[in-house]
Amino acid sequence: MRRQSINPFKLIMELAAWLILASLGLLIVFTIASNTEVFGGYKSYLVQSGSMEPAIMTGDIIVIHKQGSYAKNDVITFLAPEKGIVTHRIINIFEEKNTTLFNTKGDANRTDDSGNASLQSVFGKVVFVIPKLGFFVGFAQSLPGLIALILIPAGVLVLDELVKIVKEGFG
16 A cells, blocks of 8 residues: 655645635625624724724724613724714713713823714724734735735646646646
């Protein structure tokens, strides 16, 4: 009985293919989660500024969920006029004209936010943070990421199949 040797190149290629496949699967999940509410109302966002450091760092992925109510010190994601989507900590809650308003502040900021977030503008509370995964997501959505994560692996897989075909045809 002849023992078959393990081809290290083939092993590395298969491992790389599985890692890329898992990475793309993760990217798909986060893309769906950030654009829909398929996962029970949970949504994900990529943190693009350091205003909440050290609690939430640039490049982290935050997962939020809409709550029935919010409390002081909750970290919420909301739509701020002229700023877009912001994630900051509630430092004060008050009522004005039958509307609940939140005074917010980024942990790394010296002053609180100008203007208050209304309850209607809040997308949800941060329920967990995935550190640094956002750097991968951001890279994967760029042209170099597309090349590195899709085109090169696809080319390698095609090349591997062509080598197999040539070996079987001429071997």
